[in-house]
Amino acid sequence: KRLAQLRFKHAWTEEEFRMATDLISEPGPYGLHDSMFLITCRDQGSDAQQSMYYERAAKYEIIGCYAQTELGHGSNVRGLETTATWNPDKKNFILHSPHLTASKWWIGSLGRTANHAVVMAQLILNGKSLGPHPFVVQIRDMESHEPLPNVHVGDIGPKFGYNTMDNGFLLFNNLEIPHESMLARYSGVDPKTNKYIRPASASLVYGTLTFIRSNIVMQAGSVLARGVTIATRYCAIRRQFQDKDAPAGSVGESPVLNYTMVQIRLLPLLAATFALHFTGKSMMDLYNENKKRMGEKATAGDAKRGPGPEEINAGSDLLADLHATSCGLKSLASITAAEGLEVCRRACGGHGYSSFSGIGPWYADYLPTVSWEGDSYMLTQQVARYLLKSARSVLKGEKPTNDTTQILSTYLSRADMGAAFDVLGSDEDLVAAFAWRAAYLTFEALKHRDEHKKAWNDLLVDFFRLSKAHSQYLIVKNFYDALHRSETAAELDPETIAVLYKLFRLYALHTLETEASEFYTSSAVTVRQIQLARSTMVMKLLQEIRPHAVRLVDSWDFPDWQLDSSLGRFDGKVYEDLFHRASEQNPLNGITIDPYPNNGILFKSNQSAAYKSKL
Amino acid sequence: KRLAQLRFKHAWTEEEFRMATDLISEPGPYGLHDSMFLITCRDQGSDAQQSMYYERAAKYEIIGCYAQTELGHGSNVRGLETTATWNPDKKNFILHSPHLTASKWWIGSLGRTANHAVVMAQLILNGKSLGPHPFVVQIRDMESHEPLPNVHVGDIGPKFGYNTMDNGFLLFNNLEIPHESMLARYSGVDPKTNKYIRPASASLVYGTLTFIRSNIVMQAGSVLARGVTIATRYCAIRRQFQDKDAPAGSVGESPVLNYTMVQIRLLPLLAATFALHFTGKSMMDLYNENKKRMGEKATAGDAKRGPGPEEINAGSDLLADLHATSCGLKSLASITAAEGLEVCRRACGGHGYSSFSGIGPWYADYLPTVSWEGDSYMLTQQVARYLLKSARSVLKGEKPTNDTTQILSTYLSRADMGAAFDVLGSDEDLVAAFAWRAAYLTFEALKHRDEHKKAWNDLLVDFFRLSKAHSQYLIVKNFYDALHRSETAAELDPETIAVLYKLFRLYALHTLETEASEFYTSSAVTVRQIQLARSTMVMKLLQEIRPHAVRLVDSWDFPDWQLDSSLGRFDGKVYEDLFHRASEQNPLNGITIDPYPNNGILFKSNQSAAYKSKL
Incomplete structure (x- = not known):
């Protein structure tokens, strides 16, 4: 939070902001909001959607994440199971997770933080699947921050690292979302004709x-x-x-x-x-x-x-x-x-x-x-x-039109003669x-x-x-x-x-x-x-x-506080620093335990709070 | 503790005990007591020392650890700095850590648990260093479990893993220890003549x-x-x-x-x-x-x-x-x-x-x-x-007297002819x-x-x-x-x-x-x-x-509770288990936070305790 506050206070540019994020060297809960959510809303939203989503998100009025990966589907985006079915009667979409494996999973910033999500879901139109498309969906109440009805959302639990990021899961039970949820810059559904609007090309x-x-x-x-x-x-x-x-x-x-x-x-x-x-x-x-x-x-x-x-x-x-x-x-x-x-x-x-x-x-x-x-x-x-x-x-x-075809044709022209590289x-x-x-x-x-x-x-x-x-x-x-x-x-x-x-x-x-x-x-x-x-x-x-x-290595110019390492100190005071951290800053040393297996008690005394205040 | 209690209740043999320890698959605070401390007292103690140390330790009346590695000295045992100087007047040893790098470090079970330690220290006799020798030293009070005077001991802090073991540090300030502290089965100091008793050979x-x-x-x-x-x-x-x-x-x-x-x-x-x-x-x-x-x-x-x-x-x-x-x-x-x-x-x-x-x-x-x-x-x-x-x-x-010399001489005899292995x-x-x-x-x-x-x-x-x-x-x-x-x-x-x-x-x-x-x-x-x-x-x-x-892999026969893995379940219910742990057992999901950077509060509500009781 502190970082987002500072960002406004000093009016950082995007590049300055990324630099500050890098310096902290820890994934934060707004990480996916600041990157994938914002960029997707900006690049894939129509002009109306940009002001509706992107501009509010940039001011942190809505907090978003990017929900693509599913429990059963990672690299293969085509295999996603979440569906967004167009309902021609109500002119809206029905978002649904048909199986457990369709649960969105690993979604950064979703576990506890986000109240909106870009959800990648199979677009179903007239019973035909048209492949994955992005939808902006509200998932938590803007006031109470509790999950909305028909939305099951939570944190996926501890990981090997990256625990400062709240990776989450997300399931929908036939949730109705309005027509404007679908990010419509490149493709969409015409609400009048109920027809699909095709994208021009896929290279972007x-x-x-x-x-x-x-x-x-x-x-x-x-x-x-x-x-x-x-x-x-x-x-x-x-x-x-x-x-x-x-x-x-x-x-x-x-x-x-x-x-x-x-x-x-x-x-x-x-x-x-x-x-x-x-x-x-x-x-x-x-x-x-x-x-x-x-x-x-x-x-x-x-x-x-x-x-x-x-x-x-x-x-x-x-x-x-x-x-x-x-x-x-x-x-x-x-x-x-x-x-x-x-x-x-x-x-x-x-x-x-x-x-x-x-x-x-x-x-x-x-x-x-x-x-x-x-x-x-x-x-x-x-x-x-x-x-x-x-x-x-x-x-x-x-x-040859580029370096790759160049080296291939060079090889081909000399393969018979062989090479003699010095x-x-x-x-x-x-x-x-x-x-x-x-x-x-x-x-x-x-x-x-x-x-x-x-x-x-x-x-x-x-x-x-x-x-x-x-x-x-x-x-x-x-x-x-x-x-x-x-x-x-x-x-x-x-x-x-x-x-x-x-x-x-x-x-x-x-x-x-x-x-x-x-x-x-x-x-x-x-x-x-x-x-x-x-x-x-x-x-x-x-x-x-x-x-x-x-x-x-000094030319990489990492400051000591960023490395946060006793061993990598610029001044070489390795042992002093190790000892200081272990002996003076270690809250465990405020606890005295009872070592005998047949005594019921575990702690004899606990003064670890005194150490915490030093940190 | 529970394991040590069970050990006595069921009178496990040493092998059964090791099996039980392996099954838990986590290092425990008695780990070094049960292994290095006991074995060293048993194998290197004289008969009198065996009853004094080994027998009491086997009953967990004294809890020990094995203190060899120092902050500045790992693999090179000869380089240890801690000294044990023989004092011919008082007929005792003075244990001392001359520098910060002499601090014992990484010692398992020492951080919080042990009240005794086998300390490897340079034996100094008449001003001459005779190399590292083992001493049994009391370091904490048997009742209060507080460190003894002239002993500085504590836990070395968090590690990449192995955090269920309390690795510790240990420093001595001219601590006097009695003659019988030195484990004397193979070498020692004769208190009458003040002479060194040499070991027979080093192969053991x-x-x-x-x-x-x-x-x-x-x-x-x-x-x-x-x-x-x-x-x-x-x-x-x-x-x-x-x-x-x-x-x-x-x-x-x-x-x-x-x-x-x-x-x-x-x-x-x-x-x-x-x-x-x-x-x-x-x-x-x-x-x-x-x-x-x-x-x-x-x-x-x-x-x-x-x-x-x-x-x-x-x-x-x-x-x-x-x-x-x-x-x-x-x-x-x-x-x-x-x-x-x-x-x-x-x-x-x-x-x-x-x-x-x-x-x-x-x-x-x-x-x-x-x-x-x-x-x-x-x-x-x-x-x-x-x-x-x-x-x-x-x-x-x-x-050739063994397999190594055998293969070397086979090679030598054929090196000129070359090999043609199928x-x-x-x-x-x-x-x-x-x-x-x-x-x-x-x-x-x-x-x-x-x-x-x-x-x-x-x-x-x-x-x-x-x-x-x-x-x-x-x-x-x-x-x-x-x-x-x-x-x-x-x-x-x-x-x-x-x-x-x-x-x-x-x-x-x-x-x-x-x-x-x-x-x-x-x-x-x-x-x-x-x-x-x-x-x-x-x-x-x-x-x-x-x-x-x-x-x-099934032939290795690991039970599910030992693997403790959603992905490696014997019955293949991978996704169900991942979801159950994340959604039903994850205490983080009892916490509702405030997502807006400009609001001062962090938690809106915290019911995580309800999850803990389920675990």
Whole structure:
């Protein structure tokens, strides 16, 4: 609440408001109101609906949420069970949840907060289903905040994290809602003729999802950067064991960041934070450029989403490319960040497990990103589908129109001769080797599908690999391009750029040796090159980056209060802070218990309230 | 408390008690009392000390904990800072924590429960440090349970999980403790001469750690099995999307377990649960056999642990082998189980994130296993050290005395000729290929260390890989051997054994293709074999195991109340249970809030107490 009050007081712009929300680093109960509810009302409402819903919502007079996912239906939007049936007699809709699995579920801000919801429901007109459409529905009384009649709504209970958000459920029992409930900018029902008004095209919907996914990629970099910052700072302070090769008689333990087994876990992740940041940024640029080009000409609803996931009605070739790459990158970036945070936590040893590390809760809150806005495992099918389509067009001899078809035709023209990439000596060749491997896997998958007629389901695992390979290529390429841009040279001093080059090489070579077998099989590299990358180049880069590690994480510039971590303190006073929090601020230490199992009482005394007042 | 009361009422044996503890599946405040405190008093106390401490503790008259780890010192026991200085005038010890980093930290059962502690402290005699020794120290008053003078003790605060255990901190300010505090079975101070009494050998200590680690390996199988059970059952119920190749006009979505992208994540883990179980079991057998052989002849303290981690004073060659393999397997098994649980959680899609999935909290409670009893990343050095030593002895032409030296000399004798393993056609060859790769990596590491004189620190990453390779060989071998034992044939019907063989092959081939590049490089397999394993064999096995998947997880026989999972219910009533818990049992739904940011009040009404009484 406080934040929404401040927003008005200082008249923040939308961007300033998002920044403030990010800084709090915790999902809040207005989260879905401020994002999905407002945006949907604004973008999909008619002009009359905008003033009715959007303007009042912007002033927090109505509080909304976005109810799409159902108990039994997540990724497959077409499968939603909630129905909105047009009643031609009363000229209104009847909203109904026919089964338990039709219950709206996981809806953020719905559990306790919202009094309105955008409900996605199957539109039924004259007994025919026309697919999911958005309806704005009041669900709680504006005064008492009690649920309205025929509405069953509540909170879905505790989660692994994200517990500051009230995710809710919602069921309707033949609830009548007026005609104007249906958001009618792109499609609707004509109340006079009882006929359906069709949308023009479906590409705008993909635009929004592409935007959200690009955002996830960029965020993945900064999310991971928090964990890397904490772990790197702590590992520079933490000392454990003497170096085995230390001269006899020398004293003192080494900082654990000097151990290569710690470096190999943290420094490639440090490189990944920058790689993801540059990649997300370049996707955003592409998206904005494309949006500008398309202008405002398109009007579209999402009524025509195909029955399976294979069909896309892409507006332009560039948009299709952007849509596909955003799917693959969303998948890879979210998995990289989630797993990377856990690696950071473990690198902190035992103390990483304490809540005072600041990593655990942050990890738990981030995890749903892997599943939402397209499950990161399902989503890779869309990438594969697009790559197969592109490969078919290249095989037909069509001219490359974007980077994807470009790398595919380059591969095709040289596949017989083979490749000889100097991955250890040339950065350009390193990027080319990633492109080569992605192209090789694309044509392999195409062979399985088109020549061997393999079942789609039997290829899902290959598709996941293919999507990963393609996304890794994009990240390596974007990182490389970012370093070559003239703006970069202008903004940074040559020394910093030199260190960033090392990070680029570390990211690329470490990825290459981790995925070694695909690089061999595609004959992009030789066994000898992989061995050298692994045992010499990567180890050398770790050693060269080590002295800059702390300075590099400091460049992300997280303030201490945001990290909220004893281990990641800028001043390195790790142990003092851990001790202070445990000994002086821990309310449990106000309680004295009875330890003997055969005594009935549990507490001897309880002064924990005194600690709470200190916090 | 209830459990300890029941224990006496029914006079449970130690094994029955452990079973009951496992069934509760939650760490309890007496956890460390019942394990480390009791065992240490029993095994390291003199006869007089056994009656003084062990017998009273067994009756819960004194409640103890085991205080070894310090704020600044985890894995490196030699680096502990707490001192116990012998005072020849008063014939007692002075226990002191010289710095903040000397604070005992993470000590289970210490935060609120214990009134005694086994404290590991540096014994100082005549100004000379003799290394860490165990002391039994009273820390809280037996009546009031308040901390004693010169003792600062408390709880260390919230953790990522494991919050049902009161982990604590402990500092001493020149606390005087009597001579009999020092546990004196193996070493001690003679109060008359003020001289140190030396321990005979150090091998027994490794015995205990080996036992604990073998236990962790076996537990890893069942821990993972809980997650696999929940995810497999749920994925057999959950339906999402139509198969892309489904004939036009067909209705209904497919169970997600039919998707190969879900199978490739869950079924290899299902195979791993059995693989880990059989491996842990065979380690236990080896340990018990070895213990019997050693008899009671050895008496040892842990005073002679070397300064770095390289020295081991192993009792027998078999014990050394067991010690090293237990380190490697502990590392691999704990990482496999922890990461596998998260894979299971994600395979449950969005609902996996709900606490009602039963996986999240279980995962969070399991995570510390990766770090404790030897950090799973540090520990691999011990395996590498042992393998290097074994390789040196084989190079010198010494006769193989155990399985490790056996596989090393087999490799050496054939390294020039190369290998030609029929990994796809013969199970025996499959096991041999794993042995070959481990031996190859061992001799590579030896070359780097002994010939190229590489720094120990530069080899840590190679050592981690080596340890993993060796442990994977052991798991594959133990799984294979277990299936060939005559007891197995007697206990199980041929059909079940046939399915277990498929699981063995799935585990081995999936591991082989995941680690493909090491298998190539060692020329244990060809590129063509890997490609076939990946795209044909593994996919075929998934398809063959799919129909048995639910039956296989049912064989682990977890009762519903132990899984505590809506998604993993035996009867498949997933959605009904989720809804019941959210709608009927969720106290949050008794609270009505005020949603408007500019109103000062937060709660309109609060009836949540009514829900609590239902739970």
